[in-house]
Amino acid sequence: MLSSPVESVAPSPPPVSPATGPCPLCGSTDAAPRCGAPDRFHGRKQPFRLARCRACSGVWLPDPPRPEEMFLHYDEEYHRAITQAGESDLFERWRRPRELISRHCRSGSLLDIGCSSGAFLSTLRGGDWKLHGIEMEPETAAKARLRTGAQVFVGDVMGAPFAEGAFDVITCFDLLEHVYDPRLFLARVHRWLKPGGILCAVMPNIESWEARLFGSYWYGLELPRHLFHFSPRSLRRLLTSLEFTERHLETNTSYAERSAGYVTAALLGGAGFQPPPPSAPRTPGIAWRGVRKLLRLTLVRPFSAVASLAGAGASMEIVFSKNAR
Numbered sequence: 001m002l003s004s005p006v007e008s009v010a011p012s013p014p015p016v017s018p019a020t021g022p023c024p025l026c027g028s029t030d031a032a033p034r035c036g037a038p039d040r041f042h043g044r045k046q047p048f049r050l051a052r053c054r055a056c057s058g059v060w061l062p063d064p065p066r067p068e069e070m071f072l073h074y075d076e077e078y079h080r081a082i083t084q085a086g087e088s089d090l091f092e093r094w095r096r097p098r099e100l101i102s103r104h105c106r107s108g109s110l111l112d113i114g115c116s117s118g119a120f121l122s123t124l125r126g127g128d129w130k131l132h133g134i135e136m137e138p139e140t141a142a143k144a145r146l147r148t149g150a151q152v153f154v155g156d157v158m159g160a161p162f163a164e165g166a167f168d169v170i171t172c173f174d175l176l177e178h179v180y181d182p183r184l185f186l187a188r189v190h191r192w193l194k195p196g197g198i199l200c201a202v203m204p205n206i207e208s209w210e211a212r213l214f215g216s217y218w219y220g221l222e223l224p225r226h227l228f229h230f231s232p233r234s235l236r237r238l239l240t241s242l243e244f245t246e247r248h249l250e251t252n253t254s255y256a257e258r259s260a261g262y263v264t265a266a267l268l269g270g271a272g273f274q275p276p277p278p279s280a281p282r283t284p285g286i287a288w289r290g291v292r293k294l295l296r297l298t299l300v301r302p303f304s305a306v307a308s309l310a311g312a313g314a315s316m317e318i319v320f321s322k323n324a325r
C-alpha cells in the first residue's frame with residue numbers, strides 16, 4: 001500500500017481486503033490492495049476499497065456500488081457542483097482542450113461524451129464543426145441541444161446509435177474514471193472514430209505527486225464515483241492495446257486546495273468540530289479568499305508547475321489517434 005505524509009496526521013481508513021480479482025484494464029492477476037477512502041465530497045463515513053495492478057499500475061474499485069445504487073452518489077449537490085465547474089469562466093475553462101484539438105483537427109464531426117449542459121460544445125458553436133453529444137440526464141441534454149444546436153443522445157454510451165467511423169474527434173472530459181468498463185468504452189470510441197480520428201480526454205493522474213502526498217485525502221479519488229484511476233503508464237498501455245497511437249500526453253492542474261480541505265475537515269472532525277462537507281453550498285469569506293490566494297501564489301502554483309514539468313501533475317490531458325488500418 002502506498003503511504004502518504006498526511007496519513008500520519010489524520011485518521012486512516014480501515015485496512016483493505018486482499019481479494020481484488022484480475023486487473024480489468026490488462027487482465028493481470030498481480031494486483032494488491034491500495035488505500036481507499038470514504039465519499040469525502042458528501043462527508044460520508046462508509047469506506048471504499050481500491051486495488052492496484054502491479055503490471056500496468058491501473059487502480060480500481062473492486063467492489064463498486066451497483067449501477068442502480070449510483071443515484072445515491074450522483075445526487076443533486078454533485079450535479080450542481082459539476083455543472084458550476086464546467087460553466088465558470090467558460091472560454092478560459094475550455095481553452096486548453098480546444099487548443100489541443102485544433103493541433104490535430106480543425107473541422108468535421110465531433111462527439112462530446114458526457115456533454116452535460118453543453119458547456120464545452122457551446123465554445124465550438126459557430127465553427128466548422130458538426131456537433132454531437134451524449135448525456136444521461138434528459139433535462140440536461142435538452143439544455144445542451146438548445147444552447148449548442150448539437151445532436152445530443154440521451155442515455156448510456158453503449159446504447160448510442162452512432163455508425164462506425166462517424167467522428168473525426170471524440171472528447172471525454174473527466175469521464176473515463178466514472179465508467180464501469182473503460183476497455184469496452186474505449187473500444188466503442190475506437191469504433192466510432194474515423195481512421196486517424198482523435199480521442200481527446202482529461203482525467204486525474206493517480207501517480208501524481210499530489211496523489212502520493214495526500215493519499216486517501218486526495219481529491220482526485222472521488223470515491224465511489226471514480227471507479228478507475230489511471231496513470232500515464234496504465235493509460236498508454238490500455239490505449240495502445242486498443243489500436244490507438246499517442247499524439248500528446250501531459251500532466252498539469254492541482255487539486256491541492258480541495259485535498260487540503262479534506263485533511264482539515266478530518267482534523268477538525270477528530271477535534272470534535274464538524275465542518276460542512278464540500279457538497280453543502282457556501283460562499284467563502286473575504287479573509288479566507290485572501291489566505292487562499294496567498295497560498296495559491298506561494299505554494300500551490302509553484303508545486304503544481306514543478307510536478308507538471310516532472311510528468312507528475314494531478315490531471316492528465318491526452319490526445320490519441322485511431323490507427324489507420
Ligand SMILES: [Zn+2]
Pocket residue numbers: 023024025026027028053054055056057058
Ligand atoms: Zn493491469
